[in-house]
Amino acid sequence: MRAKPNRTGLIAALDTPDAVRAEAWARAVAPHVGLVKVGLELFCAAGPAVVSRIAAQRPVFLDLKFHDIPNTVAGAVRSVCATRPAMLTLHGGGGGAMIEAARRAAEDSLGEARPAILAVTVLTSFTAAGLAETGVAGGPVQQVLRLARLALEAGADGLVCSPHEISRLRDAFGQAPLLVVPGVRPAGSDKGDQARVATPEDAAAAGADWLVVGRPITAAPDPAAAAAAIAGSLPG
Numbered sequence: 001m002r003a004k005p006n007r008t009g010l011i012a013a014l015d016t017p018d019a020v021r022a023e024a025w026a027r028a029v030a031p032h033v034g035l036v037k038v039g040l041e042l043f044c045a046a047g048p049a050v051v052s053r054i055a056a057q058r059p060v061f062l063d064l065k066f067h068d069i070p071n072t073v074a075g076a077v078r079s080v081c082a083t084r085p086a087m088l089t090l091h092g093g094g095g096g097a098m099i100e101a102a103r104r105a106a107e108d109s110l111g112e113a114r115p116a117i118l119a120v121t122v123l124t125s126f127t128a129a130g131l132a133e134t135g136v137a138g139g140p141v142q143q144v145l146r147l148a149r150l151a152l153e154a155g156a157d158g159l160v161c162s163p164h165e166i167s168r169l170r171d172a173f174g175q176a177p178l179l180v181v182p183g184v185r186p187a188g189s190d191k192g193d194q195a196r197v198a199t200p201e202d203a204a205a206a207g208a209d210w211l212v213v214g215r216p217i218t219a220a221p222d223p224a225a226a227a228a229a230i231a232g233s234l235p236g
């Protein structure tokens, strides 16, 4: 498992139901990104086979955000380990026992070659008001810190957070946890449904290990050029 880069790296999110298009994007952006991300849209349409094919060319961040009872999540982790992802996600809100079970399942399946286990804290599409609607008072930063502690103590290798929480997480937990950060928008790009966003330069300066960027790359007229421009804006 070699998921901690020496400097902030770029992950392109391949969000499409079309496996042929996803594989073409993966080939196009490959020179500019460290990993490509397969999420629910592509996985639900094209299944594990597309993950295995893409993983043969480029390390895959498998972002399926598991959230279920520990036994079920452990089984899902064992199943997806067959596709050889470099990193996978589960929801921190699933609790410590679920995260421990996921880590054990990954170790049993692939040993040293297991994927990094990342806990999603508070989705980057949430505002404080939206989070309060779900019954979580106190705002995103507090909830991110609470779930981060739980997840890291249960054996997670890292966290998915927004750019707004990176520095607070580094202050609380240091440099060791892998911080994977969506909600990244080059200046002037459309935010879409993302709420807690920052530019690639600001997220890198705050201490992100990996930036996850989807639509600003895949909706661009030239996805390879868009990925190259974002990667080029990161400190070297």
Ligand SMILES: O=c1ccn([C@@H]2O[C@H](COP(=O)(O)O)[C@@H](O)[C@H]2O)c(=O)[nH]1
Pocket: 013, 015, 039, 063, 120, 122, 123, 124, 125, 160, 161, 182, 183, 184, 192, 194, 212, 213, 214, 215, 216
């Ligand atoms: O909190 C989270 C967790 C995961 N994501 C995923 O990242 C990409 C972002 O895509 P954009 O097009 O750059 O908005 C997407 O695949 C999400 O599922 C996230 O955005 N926030």
